[in-house]
Amino acid sequence: MAFDFIQAALAARRKDNLFRQVTTLDSAVGALIEVGGQYYLNFSSNDYLGMRQSTAVMQGWVDGIGQFGGGSGASPLVTGHTQAHQALQDYLAGVLGRDAVLLFNSGFAANQALCQALFQLPVNQKRASEGYIVADKLMHASLLEGAMGSDATLRRFAHNDCAHLQKQLDKIHAGAKSTAQDILLVTEGVYSMDGDEAPLSELAIISEQHKSWLMVDDAHGFGVLGKTGMGAVEKHVLNQEQVPILMATFGKAIGTAGAFVSGSQDLIDYLTNFAKHYIYSTAMPPAQAVATLASLHTIEQSEQRALLHDNIAYFRQLATAAGIALTPSMTAIQPIIIGSPELAIAISQRLRNMGLWVSAIRTPTVPKGTDRLRITLSASHHKKDIQALVDGLILVMERANEAKFIGEKR
The missing domain is CATH 3.40.640.10 (Type I PLP-dependent aspartate aminotransferase-like (Major domain))
Structure with missing residues (x-):
């Protein structure tokens, strides 16, 4: 049968925890997105200056x-x-x-x-x-x-x-x-x-x-x-x-x-x-x-760039003080390397359960073994939003090494 490889390729992606699906947003206002009737602080947008809805x-x-x-x-x-x-x-x-x-x-x-x-x-x-x-x-x-x-x-x-x-x-x-x-x-x-x-x-x-x-x-x-x-x-x-x-x-x-x-x-x-x-x-x-x-x-003419850079510094200050391993990035993109697609997905899901939308990025988008959380900061974020993110990361990362963590729903 023609194009038999399609089903096999999709099955392999699912088996390796690399299957991708589209998320449909109900709404997006400032740093908040709504998905399935639930609201989340969005730390996955490239709208670094919050200009999209300016x-x-x-x-x-x-x-x-x-x-x-x-x-x-x-x-x-x-x-x-x-x-x-x-x-x-x-x-x-x-x-x-x-x-x-x-x-x-x-x-x-x-x-x-x-x-x-x-x-x-x-x-x-x-x-x-x-x-x-x-x-x-x-x-x-x-x-x-x-x-x-x-x-x-x-x-x-x-x-x-x-x-x-x-x-x-x-x-x-x-x-x-x-x-x-x-x-x-x-x-x-x-x-x-x-x-x-x-x-x-x-x-x-x-x-x-x-x-x-x-x-x-x-x-x-x-x-x-x-x-x-x-x-x-x-x-x-x-x-x-x-x-x-x-x-x-x-x-x-x-x-x-x-x-x-x-x-x-x-x-x-x-x-x-x-x-x-x-x-x-x-x-x-x-x-x-x-x-x-x-x-x-x-x-x-605006102060949006200054706000963004202030938020970047604030996040790095809080995360470093909490012992969260960061890369040297000084831009809005702040990755946290996890190393496993399965664990990256599990951590992302646990953060989502806390109202924090942080995408898991996996191979082949990034090199194998460098699967990560890709945190992006924006001028739209308030200091309390960033504090909530770091608090959530502390709670989740502390439990990430537990054997039962990946299988937990909540």
Whole structure:
């Protein structure tokens, strides 16, 4: 029978405690979510600044729908690109110090588009140089899948390990068939599962030494890091020449959806002509662009980033005092490594029974043996919320080693 592997694959996921299911929210207000008629403090959202339901974003949607309607109606190159899209692109190019910006419907699409457009040449055009994508071991699946689906040779270096990166680049040069090489060095500003930051200044130097292009996926740093919230590249004071490609998303700290790629005018013109994810997709709704721009203006002026960083420090202070083992992350992402998918699920469920929503993240999303609780903090959290989280963690972690713990329902 066709596709017999489906049932076998699902059965294996269930057996290994790796089966995934969608949770349907009844409502979400501030730091609270409602699921099945029960309310929980939400410590699993990427809405780091609480902008999703801010007055500015909500009004932006209303104004945008009033002016442009519910959708864009076409792909950008047909009739889907409006003044709202252009205003967002122009603003981003200005604040980021970039020549130009291109909007995408998601970060996944943006990363795939970049890899395929840069390393799958147009029909009848022959590549004059060898193509390589050199990526951090913990890069997001969207980039790795895009790289493997392109004509580039993918090389990976140990997470945030500049010495290992140097070795990988040296190997590429030593084994090259010619001196002409197109090398894309890829990192994330903030890593989504570990919450740690990339050594961007060092990576920029290495990239320059090896005549490669440095690309930063700043999905989890954009809106949060930097003097004005423009992300990891702003924090490290790096320009377009040092970081030729910057990708970031709007669905985390910005509180809307979609993504962008920024860089030189030639890069953006090339993607406009050859990035299939852009050319053949309906443009994001103009109202979404209006709401996104409203959020960016608000973030630049607001105290939300200060509130978030204060909450991060408060959580780490309480958790450390309670003897809870934390990673070195100083961002909104605060993972607690458990090591077992079964135990991670059990701890997450026990916290849920206390009214605390903390997701268990398991392999293959994270490396095997590093299954974890992925705690995310927000400017929407109050100090009493964070205190409740730490109190819950203390109670649950103390009992986590008991043999009967995993089988308990409550």
